[in-house]
Amino acid sequence: MKQFKAKIIFNKKIALHHHVLAFRTPKGAKKVNPGQFFNVKVGGSYDPLLRRPFGAHKIAGSKIEILYKVVGKATKILSERKPDEMLDVLGPLGNGFDIKSLLSSGSSSVALIAGGHGVAPLYALAKNLKTFGLKISVFIGASSKKYVVCDGDFKKLGLKVHVATEDGSKGHKGLVTDLLKSGCSICACGPKPMLKAVAKLSGKYKTYCQVSMEEYLGCGTGICMGCAIKTCSGNKLVCKDGPVFNAKEIIW
């Protein structure tokens, strides 16, 4: 079953606007791959009406953590939900990062590039990639220090973390793409302009690059067709064909 009621294990604030919520997938549920997402009904009312998608941030067997930023009505309601309350969850949905292709891309090092809370699925990915002995470096970009989250978690995994902020309040002053060097494969998650810049760089360096795309989702299951993006092989749906795509396929 892809639709289930999940008991909230914990739901806590980890930064000024960021929260982490944990729940368990039911027995017999499919294994969750980094980059896949859960579509969550945050409350019981008709407003907000639609579900909200959250990438798996930490995956420990059936225990899933999602990292979210409070940006509007729905995430505000989610942030107020208490442990032991039930959540209506659909998932895991979509296709996550393609680890096989990443491993066969030829590069022994990979750069994980996050814009803001784009770190969410990249943490799960980093943990997974570590088991394959790849050299992993993490790049986090944000507008300001207060929006840089999870850098400590990556460091605890023993990974080198590079930070860039637009206002210079932490790390390099400027864009995260300023920090990238040639030679490694890339997995990126963040706002579209950042992904576009990353894809352009990977084209320049001729390196393998996967991006987790962001679009408004109506249903998350591939039926409303709201989240279409243009690719070399016609329109694709972010929710069903993605959210992770080979950057080369996307027509920016």
Next chain:
Amino acid sequence: MVNKSKMKKLNVKIGKMVLRNPVTALSGTFGYAEEMKDFVDISRLGAIVTKSVTLNPRNGNPTPRIVETPSGMLNSIGLENKGLKDFIQNKIPFLEKLRTNVVVSIAGFSIQEFEKLTERLSEYNCVSAIELNLSCPNVIHGKKTTAKRLIAQDEVAVNKVVSRVRKKTKLTIITKLTPNVTDIKKIAKAAENAGSDAISLINTIFGISVDAYSRKANLANTVGGLSGPAIKPVALYFVHQAYQAVKIPIIGSGGIMSAEDAIEFMLCGATAVGLGTANFINPAVATNVIDGIMHYAKTNRIKNINNLIGRIITD
């Protein structure tokens, strides 16, 4: 063994189709059924209506083409689909396996296209009915400057399309109508007089969503179609109006989320009901609504669900 004499009669008739219960899934909210098979037992539904098929493939409108609004959502998908050829090759095989009525929604850009689509689709045994989508709010027919943008806003055009299609098929014809009109009675009658077996309403209501700070329209296309619980009272009004104008059955829809909503539509005159936006939020909603209707019939001693149609008490 279930004692059949105690079972409540839930089946309803739409044209030549017998629906095992009044619950259908609406076009554009259930894919081509295959996408839904992991989420819901499709065979329990009275009928499913496919995403609209056009003669040629369409990419649809630019994104963002979905935006949430209070208790509703706007869409401007623009009839994205892979066209008739792909539908026949890749969608029909799954639809042939379904044990429920399959209604294929079609959208043409000329009367000839409607005719051609109908002729080709009528060749397939798994197709129980053709739904004429005369009311997609995101595709403009004729010149942008003309006031009547949708076929279903013009009773003469409705009559023309329906009567021409009528000559091409023996299958049940359902005409999908728009609420973006002044007098739904006239339009509904035009469909009936032209030989439509049923009408389905309402399609979405024109709407706009704007960001006060960026001053930008939230949809790339600016205008979209509003759906969801926000439109239910409007939809009930239109069904109630149409019911007074025509004798053919009405498939009522607009914001149905629960069995109670479905019953309300039947009381206003609907013979069957369509679930739309609700499928996006809960892909198994149809089974909940069907179970709820069964429970309602049992607890309210409704022997035959058809006895509810049009029985709203207004005095």
